[in-house]
Amino acid sequence: MNPLGIQDEEFIRGNIPMTKQEVRILALAKAKIRTGDVIIDIGAGTGSLSIEAARQSETGQVYAIEREQEGIELIVKNAAKFRTANVNPILGKAPQALNGIPRADVIFVGGSGGHLPEILQAVSALLKIGGRMVITAVTIETLSTALSIMQAKEEFQVEAFGVQVTRIRKVSASNMLQALNPIYIITVTKGEM
Amino acid sequence: MNPLGIQDEEFIRGNIPMTKQEVRILALAKAKIRTGDVIIDIGAGTGSLSIEAARQSETGQVYAIEREQEGIELIVKNAAKFRTANVNPILGKAPQALNGIPRADVIFVGGSGGHLPEILQAVSALLKIGGRMVITAVTIETLSTALSIMQAKEEFQVEAFGVQVTRIRKVSASNMLQALNPIYIITVTKGEM
Amino acid sequence: MNPLGIQDEEFIRGNIPMTKQEVRILALAKAKIRTGDVIIDIGAGTGSLSIEAARQSETGQVYAIEREQEGIELIVKNAAKFRTANVNPILGKAPQALNGIPRADVIFVGGSGGHLPEILQAVSALLKIGGRMVITAVTIETLSTALSIMQAKEEFQVEAFGVQVTRIRKVSASNMLQALNPIYIITVTKGEM
Amino acid sequence: MNPLGIQDEEFIRGNIPMTKQEVRILALAKAKIRTGDVIIDIGAGTGSLSIEAARQSETGQVYAIEREQEGIELIVKNAAKFRTANVNPILGKAPQALNGIPRADVIFVGGSGGHLPEILQAVSALLKIGGRMVITAVTIETLSTALSIMQAKEEFQVEAFGVQVTRIRKVSASNMLQALNPIYIITVTKGEM
Numbered sequence: 001m002n003p004l005g006i007q008d009e010e011f012i013r014g015n016i017p018m019t020k021q022e023v024r025i026l027a028l029a030k031a032k033i034r035t036g037d038v039i040i041d042i043g044a045g046t047g048s049l050s051i052e053a054a055r056q057s058e059t060g061q062v063y064a065i066e067r068e069q070e071g072i073e074l075i076v077k078n079a080a081k082f083r084t085a086n087v088n089p090i091l092g093k094a095p096q097a098l099n100g101i102p103r104a105d106v107i108f109v110g111g112s113g114g115h116l117p118e119i120l121q122a123v124s125a126l127l128k129i130g131g132r133m134v135i136t137a138v139t140i141e142t143l144s145t146a147l148s149i150m151q152a153k154e155e156f157q158v159e160a161f162g163v164q165v166t167r168i169r170k171v172s173a174s175n176m177l178q179a180l181n182p183i184y185i186i187t188v189t190k191g192e193m
Numbered sequence: 194m195n196p197l198g199i200q201d202e203e204f205i206r207g208n209i210p211m212t213k214q215e216v217r218i219l220a221l222a223k224a225k226i227r228t229g230d231v232i233i234d235i236g237a238g239t240g241s242l243s244i245e246a247a248r249q250s251e252t253g254q255v256y257a258i259e260r261e262q263e264g265i266e267l268i269v270k271n272a273a274k275f276r277t278a279n280v281n282p283i284l285g286k287a288p289q290a291l292n293g294i295p296r297a298d299v300i301f302v303g304g305s306g307g308h309l310p311e312i313l314q315a316v317s318a319l320l321k322i323g324g325r326m327v328i329t330a331v332t333i334e335t336l337s338t339a340l341s342i343m344q345a346k347e348e349f350q351v352e353a354f355g356v357q358v359t360r361i362r363k364v365s366a367s368n369m370l371q372a373l374n375p376i377y378i379i380t381v382t383k384g385e386m
Numbered sequence: 387m388n389p390l391g392i393q394d395e396e397f398i399r400g401n402i403p404m405t406k407q408e409v410r411i412l413a414l415a416k417a418k419i420r421t422g423d424v425i426i427d428i429g430a431g432t433g434s435l436s437i438e439a440a441r442q443s444e445t446g447q448v449y450a451i452e453r454e455q456e457g458i459e460l461i462v463k464n465a466a467k468f469r470t471a472n473v474n475p476i477l478g479k480a481p482q483a484l485n486g487i488p489r490a491d492v493i494f495v496g497g498s499g500g501h502l503p504e505i506l507q508a509v510s511a512l513l514k515i516g517g518r519m520v521i522t523a524v525t526i527e528t529l530s531t532a533l534s535i536m537q538a539k540e541e542f543q544v545e546a547f548g549v550q551v552t553r554i555r556k557v558s559a560s561n562m563l564q565a566l567n568p569i570y571i572i573t574v575t576k577g578e579m
Numbered sequence: 580m581n582p583l584g585i586q587d588e589e590f591i592r593g594n595i596p597m598t599k600q601e602v603r604i605l606a607l608a609k610a611k612i613r614t615g616d617v618i619i620d621i622g623a624g625t626g627s628l629s630i631e632a633a634r635q636s637e638t639g640q641v642y643a644i645e646r647e648q649e650g651i652e653l654i655v656k657n658a659a660k661f662r663t664a665n666v667n668p669i670l671g672k673a674p675q676a677l678n679g680i681p682r683a684d685v686i687f688v689g690g691s692g693g694h695l696p697e698i699l700q701a702v703s704a705l706l707k708i709g710g711r712m713v714i715t716a717v718t719i720e721t722l723s724t725a726l727s728i729m730q731a732k733e734e735f736q737v738e739a740f741g742v743q744v745t746r747i748r749k750v751s752a753s754n755m756l757q758a759l760n761p762i763y764i765i766t767v768t769k770g771e772m
Contacts, residue, residue: 005222022219029198029218139753144530147368160361164743166761168353174718175340179758182745332560337723357550359568367525372565375552391608408605415584415604533754546747554739561726
């Protein structure tokens with residue numbers, strides 16, 4: 001398994017927003033990826049999370065779902081750069097784009113395009129028993145919807161936290177504080193029914 | 194390599210404060226541990242960081258320096274629980290306790306007992322070229338001292354950020370926000386002179 | 387008008403949680419209280435916000451609604467201590483306890499006991515045109531419910547922010563960082579229909 | 580006395596960074612301004628803090644020191660807009676620009692141009708017994724220097740906290756979280772020697 005923690009600037013980026021390194025690390029750690037895991041990344045963006053996940057999974061497969069063509073191109077480029085042949089980019093919108101994807105050990109939900117309830121229903125079924133779902137929320141609506149839907153399902157265990165990172169930037173003789181936007185991370189584990 | 198992210202409650206804890214999981218994950222990711230790495234953990238406390246590091250390093254050795262006897266006992270118990278035979282507890286205060294320890298790939302500085310400048314001098318010398326030092330600061334003094342000392346050394350690259358975690362706790366029908374104390378993490382990489 | 391900013395330890399406190407000073411200041415400033423304003427404080431707790439509001443309103447009246455008898459006793463004691471005779475403690479639960487209270491310039495909603503939607507309906511009607519409602523949320527449910535209900539009402543302007551305060555505490559030679567729990571503050575202004 | 584809390588967008592702004600409303604409110608509340616207070620604002624920028632202070636002080640005088648000509652022009656324009664004739668703009672650098680200014684009840688230190696130790700010495704002398712100094716820090720160096728210098732002076736009481744504000748911005752059907760940079764606020768009260 002490779003160590004976590006590719007630097008943000010190592011990824012090829014376009015105009016698509018990218019999850020920042022500190023958040024990517026926490027989401028990946030919460031996913032507890034093991035060698036051979038099948039992984040789905042919904043709203044894969046530039047592919048930064050998919051590629052880190054692919055490097056953890058090694059012999060497993062990562063399905064990177066992204067609805068923007070520009071995103072798919074970035075995922076292809078970044079997967080080539082980091083030689084993660086096990087990243088499979090899929091152009092489309094969830095939940096429809098999930099058709100035909102095998103059951104997964106780990107599912108990341110990073111973008112929902114307003115269809116979060118349907119996506120959560122679909123991925124709840126796709127997740128293997130013992131599997132982990134990691135939802136990242138940058139809006140109050142995603143956070144509250146994810147909590148209320150997943151906490152209502154008895155077979156899932158839900159844990160959540162918010163994280164606020166402040167980068168320190170040296171400017172001449174001073175170290176300035178620069179806030180990144182806060183993100184909430186909801187981790188859901190599927191137990192026996 | 195094992196996945197990161199042992200839960201806080203899995204560790205045996207006494208009255209010694211323990212770095213929280215989210216911070217441990219970020220510190221470990223910043224350390225970019227590889228199989229076989231030699232690691233020093235100064236102010237090892239309950240050993241939570243040492244044990245996670247030992248599981249990453251696998252064939253490498255971790256030197257866990259702790260000045261409280263209670264801490265050493267917890268490190269021994271936790272190392273046994275997690276079967277990390279490569280954790281070596283050392284009772285003593287840094288920098289004196291560093292005598293005889295080999296040069297390291299990764300050095301964590303989590304506690305300094307008021308001797309941060311001397312400790313930073315000692316570990317700067319002990320760190321291998323290309324090695325990473327990860328300093329966690331819970332006081333303004335540790336943060337500002339670590340930045341000013343390490344940024345003044347030309348052969349070291351310094352990066353720093355603060356992280357504030359808010360745990361979400363379900364209480365009957367509500368999800369309450371509970372702040373953990375903020376921590377600053379300073380990562381230093383040793384380059385060629 | 388009196389300056390804002392009574393220290394937390396100046397209030398008589400029991401076992402009832404008290405809004406911290408920094409949050410009280412921000413809530414009061416967002417309320418833009420003017421001399422003579424009629425003010426309602428729902429979930430008044432120890433009365434700390436009511437008393438600060440009463441000192442701003444001066445010739446106006448503050449109706450402090452609290453459902454715990456212990457809270458009412460603390461409000462009475464604190465109002466006596468700060469000589470704010472214009473604080474009127476009302477034992478009861480909102481929205482029922484709002485019966486008979488006049489239309490208000492400022493309404494604080496700090497506790498809802500699970501009846502937030504009904505309370506917001508009631509206070510939306512009680513608020514004068516041009517009046518300000520300030521809702522403090524310590525749970526995700528209060529935050530998301532308050533936003534979705536109030537943003538759906540066309541005659542109200544809604545503004546919201548979260549605040550995370552970190553107290554700095556001197557311990558021997560060090561300044562330690564101690565987080566207070568984050569709070570979200572939603573400010574609603576009632577416009578012309 | 581006027582209520583606190585002018586909105587950011589009400590001030591005329593140029594390219595000079597402006598303290599955000601939430602921070603301005605907290606700094607002003609910590610200053611406990613009373614009618615008639617003499618106030619000094621070092622690093623006045625656009626004058627936003629000076630103008631709020633002038634509206635609190637009413638019959639008192641505010642000395643707004645700013646080293647950039649562009650800042651002075653903004654202070655003049657904003658003082659005219661808010662009709663605060665008691666704001667006195669002074670072009671120059673502290674501590675030199677403090678020559679001839681009377682002893683003050685309240686001193687804000689918002690910018691130091693690298694001369695913080697000299698400025699703190701000068702304003703410590705200029706502050707009346709019982710007066711309050713409010714230092715806002717956006718760098719680690721300002722924070723640690725202000726704490727170490729002021730905590731070493733026996734006749735001053737020092738209190739400090741950090742504040743991180745997250746604005747909530749409605750974007751179509753979602754409420755997005757947008758972090759403002761964290762700021763530390765150090766409040767110093769001068770006691771009897």
